Amino acid sequence: MSLVPGRKKRTKADVPMASVDPIAHIVIDSPLPHLDHQFDYAIPEKLSDAIKPGVRVRVRFAGKLTDGFVVARSSVTEHQGTLLAVASVVSPEPVLTPEILELARTVASRWAGTLSDVLRSAIPHRHARAEAVIDDEPEACPVVNTSSWTPYVGSAALIKRSVDGESPRAIVTTGTDDGANLIAEYVLTLAHAQKFVIVVAPDRTSVEAVYVAMTNLGAPSSLLTTVMADDGPEKRYRHWLRAFRGNARIVIGTRSAVFTPMHELAAIVVWDDWNSTLYDPQAPYWNARDVAVLRSQQQNTALVLIGSAVSTDAVALMPWLAHVGRSKDDARQHWPRVRSALDDTYRDTVGKPVRIPPLAFQVASKALQKGPVIFLTARAGYMPRLACDTCRTVAACSQCAGPLMTSRRSTLPTCFYCGHQESAWSCSRCHATALRANQIGSERTAEELGRAFPGIPVRSSSGDRIVRHIDARPAIIVATPGAVPTVDGGFAAAVILDGNAMLARPDLRASEETFTKWMETVAQVSPSGEVVIVADSDHPAVQGVIRNDPIGFAVRENESRAQVLLPPEVRLIALTGSQSDIDDLLETVKASHTLDAAQVRGPVPVAQGQVRYLVTCSKVEAAPIVAAFKAATAIRSAKHRGEPVNVKVDPRDI
8 A cells, every 4th residue: 555655653753754665675684484574664754865775774573673674665565554664774785686685585485494594694794894994996807828728628618608798507527637726717717808706615725725826827806805604794794895896806705605796797606516515504504506506597697616526416407517627538647546445355364354455555655755645534533433342332331322432542432422431341232341443533543554654744634633735745644534635746645444434324415425525535636646445446436536437426326316216306305393393384285285296205213302204306396395385384483383393405414
């Protein structure tokens, strides 16, 4: 209905209302699903000039002052009662642009979340001092030589079409080449053509690597800005504003950088799209790769997913995503020699399998004459799990039944959960008192290698003690997945331990995650080096590493998942909560939308009083089904029915 200017409003005091478009349509900051829609407020005349679409405001909602974003202004409202007035304008910066609003709405719909939850990730908290900083216009970008791309089949077309303002989309597999340098050459070529680009990297180390690569190629610092969640609020908001205001042409950041508003965005680059850090741990659990895909479609931008490996989700988008890389023969020539150490069975004198086979020692001994060697282990710690030496039953704490471990060779077995030390442990099954290492961690591995290679320095890299870079002198580095340091010229050799244990984890993505971590490690080895994988040679992941075939492995993995109705070939919705709450949610969904096109599997106990259901459907049927679950969640929230059910669409871990 029309709002008549000057009409008395239900506010604390009678104040003149705006004479033009006096209605503000506002999205409030609330995690409650039933409040996930726009609310209308009256605009006071004194705030009329400041209230524009995209600005932050403060309004009174349910008796409290609440932050929100102005989505639009108009002269009409569908609200039947009187309107409250906007209390204040938090900031005059119109930070919520129409493009980011559209993207955030799409993300909320895709992952069955609320718009305010997505906006909380997309737009940093406001910091007044940061807004006062006015940056100069970016300097011109120099011409960059793209010679690193020359061996890549299809790279010339990718770069030319990107510069010409078209929207090519590609998967780029890098092998042992420097991914940061390839990204820098591509992005700076676009920046020289006055284009705006976003680069999303897995972590701070990767962001800094890309930043350094660009500055080494002559990029002025005024051209670049970094957006990282672990920066302080002022620094993060100031850097974000540089991109928003157009004072930087290139954004390099971690996962939330994918939402950064850019003037005439030309391309989005995602490095290592398979990395788990690109998944947001907060509802609605989006991931940067898929958000980049959605943004590329909505804003018609180029999209490049680059890395030594690629996710199964990305390969599922082929041929919409083209493959750019070295030819097969060229790729194998620039890949180190990879062998499986379990082609033959190595056992000790009592018939037990040897964790580090003779081949691994032979390769490491030879390579240490040339440079450093990396040993990749599955777990950090000393002995993270112990078992009975007689019957192999997992050793449990006598106080809480938690698993026992040792942190150093001389310490007593200690409970991983409660910290209780067992001074007189005995097996609950056979009553034996001797323990053995059921799992061996990086610290124990480093200790053993130190004795095997006297005189060679041994360093560990894992957990909160990650070594980022080492020099090329002979040394042994024992690292866990994701903690492998870089080295100039590459490692002389790599030994991947505990391969079968990594592959056998009870997780949907165990094979994919293990394969990508192995590829990441092997990519740090010199093409003239050697790699030993202590795992069965006939496993597809091992064969994929040997052949340097990340695309082939991902295709095969997708085929196997499709047979059991798992993503990415289908859409999967995981429901976690109490049995009664999930039953209520499913009944609420069925009241408005049929689930005949979906398959409901469960329940599976997951925690105390908690169960999990899996709902799978084809991607064609997914949108209305996901919308039905989102609407049902809002209905239960509005009526305060039971406890919330955790709804995850295409979760990474199952």
